[in-house]
Amino acid sequence: MQMVSIVFHITNSVTINDCANITLALGGSPLMSYCKEELREILSFSSALVINIGTMESKMCEMVVEAGKLANELNVPVILDPVGAGASASRENLVKKLISNVKFAVIKGNLAEIKTIAGIKNENNKGVDSVEEFENSSSLAKELAIELESVIAITGKEDIVSDGKRVCKIKNGTPLLRKVTGTGCMTASLIGTICGAYREDIYEGATLGVVLMGIAGEIAEKSLTSEEGSGTFRMRIIDNIFNMTEEKIRENIKINFEN
Amino acid sequence: MQMVSIVFHITNSVTINDCANITLALGGSPLMSYCKEELREILSFSSALVINIGTMESKMCEMVVEAGKLANELNVPVILDPVGAGASASRENLVKKLISNVKFAVIKGNLAEIKTIAGIKNENNKGVDSVEEFENSSSLAKELAIELESVIAITGKEDIVSDGKRVCKIKNGTPLLRKVTGTGCMTASLIGTICGAYREDIYEGATLGVVLMGIAGEIAEKSLTSEEGSGTFRMRIIDNIFNMTEEKIRENIKINFEN
């Protein structure tokens, strides 16, 4: 695919390379910076901004709030990946500050992270890879979407996306995606790339981003021999995004529209 | 394999992704942070802490000492990878500060690094990839283990692990492991994952971590075609950790117990 989409990332140092490569694989142009002074200039020609707080620290905290405000001012859609939002008070505070200062086009997180944002007490939120099931994910997504005027994407065994009016449930993906770091971060990059190229319907863009990661993971898993494992799987995710076609999407998509 | 082990890493930016992925491949949960404010919260639910000083700078220096002390207080085993310990005064000072403030469960390094810790003058210690042979590695490991009350793992052509009482020599591995950056860092992550899950015998955990990297490297090297090289090899290390079984360990382990 080829997308005219310059995706500015302020992201964690663990998966920054994967985020850049998956953006390129989908046909976008990644741009990474930690330089506060160039925020306005870079945002002035960016198609989307992805904020990922995975390895946030004090300097980054300031920068992401300012970047988000500037992006709002410049009408650049902002995607938030609130990694580990409930794991510490510092992360919770940063997310609160972001939410109250920035209007997000999309907020994508696992259930624990989205529940933190929704202010629901969540005692079992330990670490960034935990995903728990929750019966009312659809209502949570829908209500939070209305409250924040954002598209909410909750990833897990099944993924939920809602813009407050529409809700869909995506059943693509494989548990193997949790055995590679950054598949969540890369999903945010896919959403950023798509929403940067097609701003008309952010809900559809976010949904497609989530679907693409699921399908890429499924095809990658099927291709593995018994000698291959999570290392090869990681590489094939990028390959499958690179080779993604509308036909493959139509053939593999598993989605229920609940609205 | 599946381990209930949340491995908190404060590590270098070069190999941070590989460390996360190999922790996942072994069944653990990696967690990376550079945020001083959340140290106590994150450590309160961590199974182990891995400190790697590869790309240390002033801010990280403060953070690792504080993290190590907190981990000791919270009874979380701490693994030290003193990357390039003898290559500069700054690194030597940081290592000294760490050693005098933190009790390490395991210290894993190449001979030059461990000799620096032991205070032995070492004129040929240039760069992080140099590994020199040393006849008395076993005694060095044993004595240092007693002095510091830590398990000492010296990696090289042959690896030595000692807890001061027991000593073993591991002959697994391949020189190709030195052609990929981060195989040492990943070994520390394996040790952290195992020691986080099984705290009863840190010496056995550290030994198993070193053995696993050696065996994964051997199987990966054997699988390479003549067109494949260090890029494919790197990926297969992760694959082989992902597919590791007790049977493969029993079949491939090359270990001498010297005690």
Next chain:
Amino acid sequence: MQMVSIVFHITNSVTINDCANITLALGGSPLMSYCKEELREILSFSSALVINIGTMESKMCEMVVEAGKLANELNVPVILDPVGAGASASRENLVKKLISNVKFAVIKGNLAEIKTIAGIKNENNKGVDSVEEFENSSSLAKELAIELESVIAITGKEDIVSDGKRVCKIKNGTPLLRKVTGTGCMTASLIGTICGAYREDIYEGATLGVVLMGIAGEIAEKSLTSEEGSGTFRMRIIDNIFNMTEEKIRENIKINFEN
């Protein structure tokens, strides 16, 4: 190949791992640091210094200028990769500061970046992956090489290298190289590794570095099946550098000497 070349990198966090691995693949030893205090010590045993400003921020700005000056003093060749030089005023200022304080053995960039250095107004310079064609690249390279007393390498569809006297045009490579982040950064690492080992002719070293990336990319692309994409391609670049031979270079090199 095996090169006695310790390549000190001060580089961006996006592609730092790839830069280390490609240096190792070519037989060199990578060394990465962000620690200002150890600059002199590390440079005293380094063969080359690669400065890449991809994820520059205020702290890095100070460090790279100081590192460049020290490298000049210690007679260590310095390679500059001015990533995104024209994309913001901050980057332009940093590059100007570098150019006026440090003598570079090699400056390698795409046309937009080199034009920024040459002070040519360049309105279309958006993002770090854009590469536009320019009829007078050869004269630009030659003139800038004379002005700065540096070897200038302009990468693009065709690559130009000049030392002010000699000029060559390299037609190796494939557009697929732009679908992987860091192929430019890795080219700088190859140049650093070679120029660190053979300092006699920096122009030949820089040319060989550019040629190697092109040939590695071509062989990698040919090897791809229809299921494979940019993920596999990235890994094979490293494999092909690892397996590079003089014979493969002779067979595949496409170079015109224009002088």
